[in-house]
Amino acid sequence: MDFERADALNQAVRLLSLRHRARAAALLAPLGLHPGQEALLLELSRSGPMIQAQLSEALGCEPPSVTIMTRKLEATGHIRRAPAPSDKRASVVELTESGEALAGQVKLLWCALAEETVAGLPAETVAELPGILTAMTGNVDTRRPRRSRER
Known part of the structure; x- marks a missing residue:
């Protein structure tokens, strides 16, 4: 890939990440949440109680x-x-009733943010995006050992 293409791709990914996070922060603020907290709530809602180490792994954060x-x-x-x-050294984390209710609000907010993010894109493109973005994330995941690539 030449520099111009690489630069355009890297800039687009960087700007999308920054702007998506800023938009999420603006939407989460009225709920009293900061970016990252919604992911924790949604993970507990999806998976149920878990120890903090499992939660860290699931969220991809330290x-x-x-x-x-x-x-x-x-x-x-x-x-x-x-x-x-x-x-006894580990803590199990679980949602309370208010946490379940808040996770429900976050789910609605998340749907709205996703729709806002992909507005104007063809349905076929939207359907392919999660797979594409997951593959791209895997390509740059520093927690995984690097695979050598033959050229």
Whole structure:
């Protein structure tokens, strides 16, 4: 790939990421949430209670970030933490009733943001985007060992 194409691609990905996060932040603020917290709520809603280490892995973020988010969400009453039965050093995190209700609001907000993000794109393109973006994410995932590529 030549530089002009590479630059256009990298700039587009960078700007989409920045603007999507900023738009998400604006939509989440009235719910009292900061970016990242919605992903934690949605993961717990989808998967049920889990230990913080599993939550960190599922969210693709560092354990200290999950610890900070869980403390803040626990302080607002949206989640609760309890010692894991199998390992008292680990904490199991689960949604409270208010957390379930908030996750429901986030789901509605997430649908609206997704529709806003893909507005004007053909349905076929929209259907392909999750797979394309997941593949692109995997290509740059620093948590995975790099595969050597033959050229």
